[in-house]
Amino acid sequence: MKKYLSIMSANIKQNMQSLSNIIISIVGNAFIMFVLISLWTYMYEGEDPVINGYTVTMTTWYVVVGESIQKLLSGSELVGGINDDIRLGSIAYKINKPYFYPLYILFNFLGRVVSKFVPQVIFATIFGYLLIGKLETFKPQFIPFMIIPVVLSVLIHSFIKMTIGTLAFWVEDSFPFTWIYEKMLLVFGACFPLDMFPKSVQNIVGLTPVYGVIYGPARLIIDFSWTQFSQIVLSQVFWVIVTMLICFSVYKRGARNVNVNGG
Amino acid sequence: MSTLMEAKNLARVLFQNYKYALMASMLNKASFITYIVFMMLNNACFLIQWVVVFSIKSSVCGLTFKEVILVWAIASSSYGFARFFFTDSFTISDYVIKGKLDAYLVQPKNTLLMVATSKVFPSAIGDLLYGYLIYFIVFGFAHPVKFLLFTFMVIISGLGFAGLQVIINSVAFFIPNGQTAVDSLARLINCATTYPGEIFKKGIQIFCYFIGTGFNIWLPHKILLNFDAKSLVIYVLFNLMYVVLAFKIFNLGLKHYSSSNFMAGR
Numbered sequence: 001m002k003k004y005l006s007i008m009s010a011n012i013k014q015n016m017q018s019l020s021n022i023i024i025s026i027v028g029n030a031f032i033m034f035v036l037i038s039l040w041t042y043m044y045e046g047e048d049p050v051i052n053g054y055t056v057t058m059t060t061w062y063v064v065v066g067e068s069i070q071k072l073l074s075g076s077e078l079v080g081g082i083n084d085d086i087r088l089g090s091i092a093y094k095i096n097k098p099y100f101y102p103l104y105i106l107f108n109f110l111g112r113v114v115s116k117f118v119p120q121v122i123f124a125t126i127f128g129y130l131l132i133g134k135l136e137t138f139k140p141q142f143i144p145f146m147i148i149p150v151v152l153s154v155l156i157h158s159f160i161k162m163t164i165g166t167l168a169f170w171v172e173d174s175f176p177f178t179w180i181y182e183k184m185l186l187v188f189g190a191c192f193p194l195d196m197f198p199k200s201v202q203n204i205v206g207l208t209p210v211y212g213v214i215y216g217p218a219r220l221i222i223d224f225s226w227t228q229f230s231q232i233v234l235s236q237v238f239w240v241i242v243t244m245l246i247c248f249s250v251y252k253r254g255a256r257n258v259n260v261n262g263g
Numbered sequence: 264m265s266t267l268m269e270a271k272n273l274a275r276v277l278f279q280n281y282k283y284a285l286m287a288s289m290l291n292k293a294s295f296i297t298y299i300v301f302m303m304l305n306n307a308c309f310l311i312q313w314v315v316v317f318s319i320k321s322s323v324c325g326l327t328f329k330e331v332i333l334v335w336a337i338a339s340s341s342y343g344f345a346r347f348f349f350t351d352s353f354t355i356s357d358y359v360i361k362g363k364l365d366a367y368l369v370q371p372k373n374t375l376l377m378v379a380t381s382k383v384f385p386s387a388i389g390d391l392l393y394g395y396l397i398y399f400i401v402f403g404f405a406h407p408v409k410f411l412l413f414t415f416m417v418i419i420s421g422l423g424f425a426g427l428q429v430i431i432n433s434v435a436f437f438i439p440n441g442q443t444a445v446d447s448l449a450r451l452i453n454c455a456t457t458y459p460g461e462i463f464k465k466g467i468q469i470f471c472y473f474i475g476t477g478f479n480i481w482l483p484h485k486i487l488l489n490f491d492a493k494s495l496v497i498y499v500l501f502n503l504m505y506v507v508l509a510f511k512i513f514n515l516g517l518k519h520y521s522s523s524n525f526m527a528g529r
Contacts, residue, residue: 021443024443028446028450029450035454038462039316039458051319173297173298177301179305186308187312196315
């Protein structure tokens with residue numbers, strides 16, 4: 001475990017050296033948030049002040065939080081890194097190193113997430129307050145419990161994306177698969193609260209890992225409740241275990257092929 | 264006469280560029296088709312967004328569901344056109360930062376055109392086709408003139424879009440390690456392109472016209488719904504202006520370009 005933490009801290013240090021890049025990239029995301037806020041503000045004009053349990057303030061704050069989580073989860077190392085390692089053959093060297101390759105990639109990614117976390121939270125808070133105002137349903141006393149689903153979300157996302165990345169062992173390029181996954185996150189997470197969808201869609205999405213990646217943590221940050229917390233965290237823990245097992249087994253099967261072919 | 268010959272020559276070189284780039288990307292046919300199909304599916308995911316919006320509101324800015332998704336048709340097809348025919352206009356910053364332009368500078372043809380057309384991006388075909396699919400869903404097959412107008416707009420907006428990408432990427436000539444700035448600017452230009460302009464407040468609309476989204480996507484959308492010759496002229500002129508500006512700014516940037524020790528052959 002110590003070596004993986006070293007990998008993570010090395011990545012944090014590396015990212016901190018280009019902090020300005022991180023900040024520019026986070027601020028650059030502001031316009032996307034702004035577009036979605038404009039869409040939702042327009043949607044509430046002349047309609048009920050509460051749509052599916054959400055006021056305009058809650059929905060627009062949800063968009064800010066959802067987009068921020070998505071920004072935290074962005075990064076090319078999970079799919080792009082693995083995909084390139086496999087396609088270009090450098091995986092042959094890396095699988096012989098004294099670490100488990102998926103964990104090496106995971107901790108590298110976690111380093112990136114950690115270095116983005118504080119600037120992203122600061123930016124989202126200021127941006128939200130200036131543009132939307134105070135969120136009445138936000139309960140600051142539960143902040144530590146809001147971080148748990150965010151951490152679990154990062155893990156589920158990492159395992160899913162690494163699984164997609166390792167598909168490059170069999171298909172020449174695994175990028176197209178990640179497009180669909182990312183759009184699912186966007187549609188059923190970042191752009192809309194899941195509660196805006198018909199019940200049948202909510203039930204189906206609720207059974208998938210997508211439920212816990214953006215919607216789950218964003219919902220808890222907007223309006224924390226213990227019932228929701230237990231429901232979301234339970235689902236997340238289940239999906240962390242399942243996606244991790246799938247990821248590791250897919251990788252092991254793929255790596256076996258590399259050994260057979262001599263890298 | 265010599266200009267005509269030169270243009271003919273350039274067209275022949277570009278044709279060869281596309282031919283070989285397409286052949287290279289089709290080496291693995293399964294991967295090529297996967298890219299196209301998945302890109303169409305990827306775009307189709309956004310339909311869900313508008314289905315939800317229209318389940319809450321009966322119309323958006325006076326537009327029906329079909330009229331709103333027509334924005335997507337223009338955005339997707341013109342993006343696909345630009346991405347397919349001028350693939351590397353989207354990644355010029357990478358050439359600049361890594362000093363990869365050297366291999367193109369020594370060629371006796373226009374550097375920008377040679378860089379932009381050196382590759383093709385298979386998934387762009389998915390974007391291009393998806394836009395046409397939406398077009399047929401909205402207008403059906405009974406409007407040949409509208410179809411020609413749509414195709415004309417795909418080409419003009421595609422050229423304008425490629426021009427805007429070159430302008431943004433040229434920032435890398437002036438800012439050292441400017442990839443993040445380029446990415447942020449590109450995101451800025453792209454993110455409002457799939458929404459009808461009317462949902463935004465006037466100030467934002469003006470800003471979007473200023474950064475190109477308005478003249479590139481919103482104006483053709485309006486023209487397609489209600490034809491207006493004057494708007495069409497303005498639309499064409501602005502998009503061609505982006506192309507001219509792209510060449511000017513790229514050439515200006517070239518004067519600031521210094522390569523690393525990158526070695527490549529073409």
